[in-house]
Amino acid sequence: MATLRQGADWTKAAFAERICAGYTGEWGDDAVSAEGRFGDLAGNATHWRDGEPVYDRGDTVCVIGAGGTGLTAIKNLREAGFGVDCYERETGVGGGWNWRHDRSPVYASTHLISSKPFTQFPDFPMPDDWPDYPHHTQLLAYFERYADHFGLREHIWFGTEVARVEPAEDAAGGPPRWDVTVKGSRGGAPRTMRYSAVVAANGHNWSPKMPEYEGLAEYRGKVIHASQYKDAAQLRGHRVLVIGAGNSGCDIAVEAAQQAAKCWHSTRRGYWYAPKFALGRPADQVNDKILAMRLPVRVRQWLLHRTINMTVGDLTRFGLPKPEHGILEMHPLVNSQLPYYLGHGAITAVPDVKHFEGHEVVLADGRVIDPDLVVLATGYQPKFEFLAPELLSTDSAGRPRLALQMLSRTHPTLAVAGLLQPDSALFTLSHWQTVLIAQWLRVLDAAPDKAQAIWARLRADGDRRYTQRKVTDSTRHWFEVSHFVYLQELEKTLHELEAVR
Numbered sequence: 001m002a003t004l005r006q007g008a009d010w011t012k013a014a015f016a017e018r019i020c021a022g023y024t025g026e027w028g029d030d031a032v033s034a035e036g037r038f039g040d041l042a043g044n045a046t047h048w049r050d051g052e053p054v055y056d057r058g059d060t061v062c063v064i065g066a067g068g069t070g071l072t073a074i075k076n077l078r079e080a081g082f083g084v085d086c087y088e089r090e091t092g093v094g095g096g097w098n099w100r101h102d103r104s105p106v107y108a109s110t111h112l113i114s115s116k117p118f119t120q121f122p123d124f125p126m127p128d129d130w131p132d133y134p135h136h137t138q139l140l141a142y143f144e145r146y147a148d149h150f151g152l153r154e155h156i157w158f159g160t161e162v163a164r165v166e167p168a169e170d171a172a173g174g175p176p177r178w179d180v181t182v183k184g185s186r187g188g189a190p191r192t193m194r195y196s197a198v199v200a201a202n203g204h205n206w207s208p209k210m211p212e213y214e215g216l217a218e219y220r221g222k223v224i225h226a227s228q229y230k231d232a233a234q235l236r237g238h239r240v241l242v243i244g245a246g247n248s249g250c251d252i253a254v255e256a257a258q259q260a261a262k263c264w265h266s267t268r269r270g271y272w273y274a275p276k277f278a279l280g281r282p283a284d285q286v287n288d289k290i291l292a293m294r295l296p297v298r299v300r301q302w303l304l305h306r307t308i309n310m311t312v313g314d315l316t317r318f319g320l321p322k323p324e325h326g327i328l329e330m331h332p333l334v335n336s337q338l339p340y341y342l343g344h345g346a347i348t349a350v351p352d353v354k355h356f357e358g359h360e361v362v363l364a365d366g367r368v369i370d371p372d373l374v375v376l377a378t379g380y381q382p383k384f385e386f387l388a389p390e391l392l393s394t395d396s397a398g399r400p401r402l403a404l405q406m407l408s409r410t411h412p413t414l415a416v417a418g419l420l421q422p423d424s425a426l427f428t429l430s431h432w433q434t435v436l437i438a439q440w441l442r443v444l445d446a447a448p449d450k451a452q453a454i455w456a457r458l459r460a461d462g463d464r465r466y467t468q469r470k471v472t473d474s475t476r477h478w479f480e481v482s483h484f485v486y487l488q489e490l491e492k493t494l495h496e497l498e499a500v501r
Contacts, residue, residue: 046194047168047194049166049168049179049192052192053192054168054179054192054193054194055191055192055193055194056193056194057083057085057193057194057195057196058083058196059082059083059196060082060083060084060085060195060196061077061082061083061084061085061195061196061197061198061199061441062084062085062086062087062165062178062180062193062195062197062198062199063077063084063085063086063087063198063199063201064086064087064162064165064198064199064200064201064202064386065086065087065088065095065200065201065202065203066086066088066090066092066093066094066095066147066152066156066158067093067094067095067096067097067098067143067201067202067203067418068094068095068097068143068418068426068427068430069095069201069203069417069418069426069427069430069433069434070086070088070095070201070202070417071093071143071146071147071152072121072146072427072430072431072434073086073199073201073417073430073434073437074086074150074152074155074156075146075150075152075434076431076434076435076437076438077199077434077437077438077441078150078152078155079438080438080439080441080442081442082438082441084155085155085157085193085195086152086155086156086157087156087157087160087161087162087180087182088156088157088158088159088160089159089160089161089162089185090102090158090159090185091158091159092144092158093143093144093147093152093153093156094139094140094143094144095203096203096205096206097136097139097140097143098140098143099136099137099140099230103206103227104206105205105206105226105227105248105380106136107229107230107231107251107252108230108231108232109232109251109255110135110136110251111133111134111135111136112133112134112136112139112425113133113247113276113334113335114133114284114424114425115132115133115282115284115285116130116132116133116134117285118284118285118288118424118425118428118483119134119139119425119427119428120142120427120428121146121427121428121431122428122431122432123431124145124146124149124150126142132276132277132282133276133282157182159184159185159186160182160183160184160185161182161183161184161185162180162181162182162386163181163182163183163190163386164179164180164181164192164386165178165179165180165181165198165200165386165387165391165414166178166179166181166388167179167391167411167414168194174445174448175196175197175412175413175444175448176411176412176413176414177194177195177196177413178194178195178196178197178198178413178414179192179193179194180192180193180194180195180198196413196441197413197414197415197441198413198414198415199415199416199417199434199437200384200386200387200414200415200416200417201416201417201418201430202384203418204380204381204382204383204418204419204479205380206227206380206383207380207381207382207383208225208226208227208376208378208379208380208381209378209379209380209381209475210225210376210378211243211376211378213353213355213356214354214355214356215355215356215357215358216356218356218358219356219358219359219361219374220358220359221359221371221372221373221374222372222373222374223373223374223376224373224374224375224376225375225376225377225378226244226248226249226252226375226376226377226378227380229248229252229375232255232258232259233259234373235252235255235256235259235260235373236259236260237259237260237261238256238260238261238371238372238373239260239261239262239370239371239372239373240256240260240262240263240264240371240373240374240375241263241264241265241266241350241353241361241369241371241373241374241375242256242263242264242265242266242375242377243266243353243374243375243376243377243378244266244267244376244377244378244379245265245267245269245271245333245377246333246377246379246476247333247334247335248377249265249375249377250265250273250333250335250338251335252375252377253265253338253341253347254335254337254338254341254347256347256375257341257344257346257347258341258346260373262348262371263341263346263347263348264347264348264349264350264369264371265338265347265348265349265350266350266351266352266353266363267320267321267349267351267352268351268352268364269321269323269324270316270320270321270322270323270324271320271323271330271332271333272308272323272327272330272332272333273308273312273315273332273333273334273335273338273339274308274312274332274333274334275308275311275312275334275336276334276335276336277336278307278311279307283334284424284425286307287304287423288424290303290304291484297328297468300328301326301327301328304327304328305327308327308332312339313339315339315342318339318342318343318349319342319348319349319350320342320349321351328423328467328468328482330477330480331421331422331423331477331480350363350365350367350369351363351364351365352364359372361374379475379476381398381475382398382399382400382419382478382479384400384416390410391408391410391411391414392408392414392416393408393409393410393462397475399475399478400416400419401462401463402416402419402462403455403458403459403461403462404436404458404461404489404490404493405419405420405466405479405481405486406419406433406436406437407437407440407455407458409459409462412440412444412451412452412455413441413444415437415440417430417433417434417437418430418433419479420479420481420486421476421477421478421479421480421481422480422481422482422483422486423480423481423482423483424483428483428487429481429483429486429487429490432487432490432491432494433490435494436490436493436494436497439494439497439498440454440497442497443497443500446500447500450500451500454493454496454497454500458493465480465481466481466482466485466486466489467480467481467482467485468482468484468485
């Protein structure tokens with residue numbers, strides 16, 4: 001960057017030794033030897049903010065989160081020549097896919113709903129002998145191997161939580177810099193470092209979205225969110241109502257069909273249910289073959305509709321509502337077992353909940369059911385507790401409005417990676433997002449005037465939906481993208497950046 005500032009020794013061990021004392025081990029073994037010495041360094045702070053010392057990390061980029069997206073951000077920024085400090089509140093990599101983490105929504109039986117070719121990073125293939133749809137423990141092992149193969153762990157501060165990210169003026173008049181305040185996840189004094197840029201990769205499937213129903217607070221049965229569901233033993237012998245038709249809701253309903261005394265599945269709208277396999281192949285691979293034909297959208301809709309009719313059939317005969325949207329206007333639910341258990345009577349499809357009444361639940365059609373366990377599979381909401389909402393142009397509903405669905409519209413050195421709901425897997429898109437972020441930061445330094453022109457174009461397209469059809473405007477689909485359309489836009493922007501460099 002144009003405002004490069006280098007210290008005498010900014011290796012991780014030296015940084016921990018000289019700056020991060022007092023963390024009582026939260027930042028790793030390096031910090032333990034330095035405990036208690038921070039007070040001696042307070043007078044050597046590079047900057048001061050509100051009376052507190054701020055330590056300048058020069059050209060280093062801060063990455064928040066060491067899940068799959070955070071890992072590929074570290075790797076791609078390092079390959080572009082940047083120093084990287086990644087802060088991870090948990091003690092290992094994997095983010096939400098690490099079942100040991102407090103915020104992980106993963107349950108024992110979780111498998112991918114995207115097949116290997118669409119899940120793996122482009123430069124690190126999954127093993128050939130793994131199944132088409134790996135188990136969550138295999139995906140975690142994949143992330144751990146990825147981190148080890150590219151030497152990423154040495155750039156990650158585990159057990160360290162980001163409390164605050166605030167813009168700071170650049171003394172040389174360059175792009176805004178960032179003061180990042182961190183603290184140990186289990187306590188410790190906060191410390192503030194100044195970075196040239198910030199990439200937030202903290203995920204968006206960890207903060208439960210809780211519905212409001214009349215009488216829910218007085219309901220006499222047990223209520224849990226899907227994020228609290230970990231094992232089928234929680235369902236055994238219960239009369240279970242699953243509210244919500246996302247992929248987790250369908251999975252939990254299927255497990256309740258096998259373990260519970262009774263299972264109702266409540267949905268408020270109709271969806272298209274896609275099988276995991278079609279024509280002998282994973283369904284997403286079949287869909288990609290259709291995409292490659294570059295057929296008109298209406299023709300592809302017809303082909304997909306015909307495929308679903310031949311494999312899944314009309315599920316309205318089992319009581320599910322008819323979809324009010326066309327295929328490709330909302331990504332389908334991927335579950336091959338739900339139709340099976342509906343057809344065998346082990347799952348009873350019911351409409352939306354009207355209200356709770358004592359130990360009973362009144363449905364929208366007037367029926368009354370009596371579950372003793374309610375599972376709210378009502379999704380998650382994006383949350384960036386460490387950022388002021390205006391930095392992401394967040395609207396009144398809580399939706400960040402980003403350029404190219406990843407760059408702040410007001411601060412060119414702030415990016416959010418992985419905030420997508422694609423019609424395939426996320427991590428290929430995260431890879432190319434972070435390649436672009438790294439190139440963008442380089443161009444912003446080397447040719448700021450030309451970078452501003454590119455940024456102006458991206459901001460002008462800020463509300464563009466990267467889909468092939470108009471999608472339903474619900475919170476579940478705020479970040480919906482067609483991987484094909486979105487990758488084309490990333491490629492176009494990367495070519496622009498390469499032409500500048």
